[in-house]
Amino acid sequence: MRKIAIVGSGQAGLLAAHALVKTGYDVTLYSDRTPEQWLNESKPTGTAARFDMALAFERELGLAFWEDAAPRGEGAHLTACPAPGNRLLTLAGRLERPFMAIDLRLQSHRWMLELEARGGKVVIEAVTIPRLEEIAAENDLTVVAAGRADLCRLFERDAARSPHADAQRNVVMMCVTGPKLGFDGVPLLPVKFNLFAGIGEAFWVPYHHKDAGPSWNCLFEAIPGGPLDRFQGAKSGEEILAIAKDLVKELIPWDHDWFKTAELSDKHGWQNGRVVPAVRKPVGRLPSGRIVTPLGDTAMSLDPIGGQGANSGNKMARNLVECIVAHGERPFDAGWMTRTFERFYARHGGPTDRFNNLLLAGAPAGVSHLLFAQYGSDGRADNQSRQQALANAFVNNFNDPAQLTPVVEDVGRVRAFIRQKTGKPWPVALAAGGVGVGIAQVRQRLGLPPRHPAAPAHAVGALA
Known part of the structure; x- marks a missing residue:
């Protein structure tokens, strides 16, 4: 032996x-x-x-001793914001099989x-x-x-x-009870992402806590020096939670009522640090x-x-x-x-x-293409199903990143993938994802420079 x-x-x-x-x-x-x-x-x-x-x-x-007790995350709900308070678009994707966080x-x-x-x-x-x-x-x-x-x-x-030779985010994590298991208007139990261009991310993960059972694990990923980066120097879980509540009220007001009842699940249930990839x-x-x-x-x-x-x-x-x-x-x-x-x-x-x-980079071209293409639909059931297939494909990449990562790394492959899933040419799919605003307005809301005058009219595909 x-x-x-x-x-x-x-x-x-x-x-x-x-x-x-x-x-x-x-x-x-x-x-x-x-x-x-x-x-x-x-x-x-x-x-x-x-x-x-x-x-x-x-x-x-x-x-797998906690299969019957732990909450089962059914997918992901993503809100993309070019600036705090500005919810440009959302994505809700369903996993083929649930995730769990123990x-x-x-x-x-x-x-x-x-x-x-x-x-x-x-x-x-x-x-x-x-x-x-x-x-x-x-x-x-x-x-x-x-x-x-x-x-x-x-x-x-x-x-x-x-x-990366340095950490790309200052990271805070806390285990909390209080917020309900679910979100109004979201027909599944997801991990909920809030993404802020140039600032960082905040996300809430359904979690099975050692004492509290079904609850939440909440993370803030702050780009150093930005508006989310307020936890430096915090030395207790109570201080971390108080800062988090202020941030949610100020920058993520749509989740404020959900988060305001949060309490630490245990006195050790928090972290404040950074990771160098x-x-x-x-x-x-x-x-x-x-x-x-x-x-x-x-x-x-x-x-x-x-x-x-x-x-x-x-x-x-x-x-x-x-x-x-x-x-x-x-x-x-x-x-x-x-x-x-x-x-x-x-x-x-x-x-x-x-x-x-790719996620640390914000929204590179391939990811931006998918976000906008999944968002547009003319209301027909078959088109809604096709748009949903894009969101589901993106979310299921978290299970096996080899599925879609090679696609989103290559803008040409992303465009072909969008056409395959939606049945539309990629400029049409992305323009539909503009939800009724012009390309110039979308670029402005994303904080991107204006389109070059010589660029073709369908240059929405170059949003990022």
Whole structure:
């Protein structure tokens, strides 16, 4: 029986540990906190909204303990604003299968206990580099799934795949109760996005809290220095929530009545920080020359804007386990580590990273095309259905970013996709999405420069 060590008791590390125990490996998981400390003394490390492709792995492993209790997010509702208070357009898309967001503290607590019950070993200690040397010497493979903590520095940033050297958003997250589960006029339970050009984003995620149960996880993604960036220096959850209520009242008044009753779900249920998006190389070398490989956020750090961190971690864990099993008794050398990560990156990691970067960029041309094209309809049922297909396709890309990301990266492919879905030439579809205003007015409301006089009259396709 081959021995595998996993350092880290977050979602990706625990899933990999469970899958390897199920497959017959001798697995030891190292955690810097006990299950009880996870549950009662920790802050949530993220929202961890997972879509169906990621949830499937948890179900296969018999770890989906909250299926009947957690709220099921049915889609996404997006409001795009060229300026605060100016709701230019909305998009409501339905997922093929629901998403769920489970409090990671509850999850790590239960999954750690379950791992020991199923035959895995759990060691409680904070692993240092010298200790990691000892662990690597004792095991056939050592996996570092320690998030973005100090051990992350073992893995070199891949500059070619990491276009951002700095955080693109200042991020605040809070777990709240009070607001009802749903929104007036929205016929599904969605994650609700409010997007502000050049300012940032605010979104509300249906959430299963460790104590409160069905509730909300609310995030503000502020472009540094802008009107949303008011949380810097806040040192308590109560202060964070008070600032959030003021921001919603001022900049998102349509959600004010919904949000004004919000209260923190627990005293630890908030975060205030920033994430530098990065892809790291899959081989870490210890001072002795021994090698270890990363998993989850240690391998690929994603800004929360696309809700992809936990999804990416689940997919990466599945890929890692599949490659371990396929490798048999051969040594887990640097070549194997590289091939394993490249397999994940080709299928999931690359499209996910590029999709997240598109969202961080605001509304590049491909995304703007989809937003406007899905918005216009002449009221006929068949046309409404076709427009809805565009919104649904965009929303389902969150489940599998490989589906639509290559399309929205290429304006030509987006235009062909719009015609395929709507049955209209793309200029007609986008003009319909202007909802009765002229191209010049749409450009002005988006904060874009006027169309060049020499441009063709249908240049609505160049909105972004």
